[in-house]
Amino acid sequence: YKSLYGLVSHYIKDDALRQVFTFQPLLIGGNPFRAPAIYLLIHWLERKWGIHFAMGGTTAIVRGLTRLLGEVGVDVRLNAPVEHIEVSNGRAKGVLLEDGTFLESDIVVSNADPAMVYTKLIDASARRKHSDASVARKRYSMSLFVGYFGTKKTYPDLAHHSILLGPRYRELLTDVFDRKKLADDFSLYLHAPTRTDPSLAPPGGESFYVLSPVPNQQSGLDWATEGPRYMDRILDALDAHHLPGLRENLVTQFHVDPTYFENELRSYQGAAFGLEPTLRQSAYFRFHNASEDVAGLYFVGAGVHPGAGLPGVLSSAKVLERVVPQPESKGQMISVPEAVSA
Ligand SMILES: Cc1cc2nc3c(=O)[nH]c(=O)nc-3n(C[C@H](O)[C@H](O)[C@H](O)COP(=O)(O)OP(=O)(O)OC[C@H]3O[C@@H](n4cnc5c(N)ncnc54)[C@H](O)[C@@H]3O)c2cc1C
Incomplete structure (x- = not known):
């Protein structure tokens, strides 16, 4: 099969243009040099349907979904991590929460990372296909370093989305995906939502996040030490080349690194996209x-x-409508309140 980069290179000779037309799989955790060319469709979908932004940010989507769940009577429990999925005679019986509560259910639908669910939440004796070894043999996406910051200055010439390509491409991606090494250079995605939705910062200010692909937790990097240093390097680079005066106008900043993906979102190896x-x-x-x-x-x-990304994730939920058997006694749709979501 042809890699995405291979197909694009067949038609485009210029190195910079090759990067512009091939970075898209990174948005879903893929390395353009080995992601199959089918993922070029991301570019086509963006051209065909456009790129959309929820006013109020992603939180607005979360609020909308929460409202919808409330309307259909779903009992949402926050801060209730699932410790174990109870299996009896090969069948899921419910989930045990970390606080000791057991929720019995007809089915269990998990939104957590399947690699983590299989290896951490289900006894090995209940797994034939997804043994620890088989899960470990798979290849996991890179992780992300995401720096969030706000300024007391606006940047009217800045676009909502900017891709800032560094000096290296293939080699940088090999560092991230294969050598699991934190490189000295970086390529960045700079997101400036206030360019579209000014309500996301106080008047006269701007809010941003800057995203850098970094190795997943197989790297063994000590992010408590590396994280603040990496953030500093990124802010310096932005100040010098893209956001003049950033340092003296910075009013707030924080960052998340692969430990966030591993410990908070509980993804296997801290991979950002499964x-x-x-x-x-x-x-x-x-x-x-x-x-x-x-x-x-x-x-x-x-x-x-x-697969990853909001459209993919929401589609996976739609797929489930067809995959979950319809209990005859409960009419056409599965009775949502009886499903426990992990
Ligand atoms: C900075 C950034 C920007 C992005 N931008 C875009 C974008 O512009 N467009 C786009 O389409 N996609 C984007 N993505 C990707 C998109 O956000 C993800 O692909 C998507 O959120 C994954 O959804 P998910 O439900 O599979 O996983 P998650 O969003 O990680 O949700 C899984 C949830 O399960 C919880 N969980 C895990 N284990 C347990 C447990 N044992 N018990 C209870 N709860 C548990 C986790 O805490 C987490 O809340 C972006 C990602 C990042 C990090």
């Missing part, structure tokens, strides 16, 4: 929406078909 989208880990070859090991256990989210 499985890396290679040919053999795409579509049917991702974790399946219905568990092969545990009857009554279903998955949605970035790790399963069709």
Whole structure:
């Protein structure tokens, strides 16, 4: 098969243009040099349907979904981590929360990373296909370093989205994906939502996040030490080349690194997008929406078909409508309150 970069290079000779037309798989955790060319469709989809922004930011989408869940009667429990999925005779029976509460259910639908769910929440004796070794053999996406910051100055010439390509491309991606090394240079995605929605910063100010692909937790990097240094380097580079006066107009900043993805979002190896989208880990070859090991256990989210990114994740939930058997006594739709979401 042809890699995405291979296909683009067939038509485009200029190195800079090759980068411009091939970085898109990074948005879903893929390395353009080995992601199959099918992922060029990301570029096509952006051209065809446009790039959308929720006014109020991603939080507005979360609020909308929360409202919808309330309207259909779903009981949402926050800060209630699942410690264990109870399996009996090969069938999911419910979930045990970290506070000791057991929630019995007909089915379990998990939105958590399947690699983590299989290896941490389900006894090894209940798994034949997804053993610890088989999960470890898969290839996981890179992680992310995300720096959030605000300024007391506006940058009217700045676009909402900027991709700032560094001096190296293939080699930098090899550092990130394969050598698991934090490089001295970086390529950045700079997001300035206040360019579209000024309500996201006080008047006269601007809010940003800057995202840099970094190795996942297989790197063994000590982020408590590296994180603040990395943030400083990024802010210096932005100040010098893209956001003049940034340092003296900075009013707030914080960052998240691979430890956030590993410990807060609980993703395997701190990968930001679950499985890396290679040919053999795409579509049917991702974790399946219905568990092969545990009857009554279903998955949605970035790790399963069709893949990472909000459209993919929401599509995985739509897929589930067809995958979960319809209990005859409960009419056409599964009765949502009886499903426990992890
Ligand atoms: C900085 C950044 C920018 C992005 N920008 C875009 C964008 O512009 N467009 C786009 O489409 N995508 C974007 N993405 C990607 C997108 O956000 C992700 O692909 C998507 O959020 C993944 O959704 P998910 O539900 O699979 O996983 P998550 O959002 O990680 O949700 C999983 C949830 O499960 C919880 N959980 C895990 N384990 C347990 C447990 N044992 N018990 C209870 N809860 C548990 C986690 O805490 C987490 O809240 C971006 C990602 C990042 C980091």
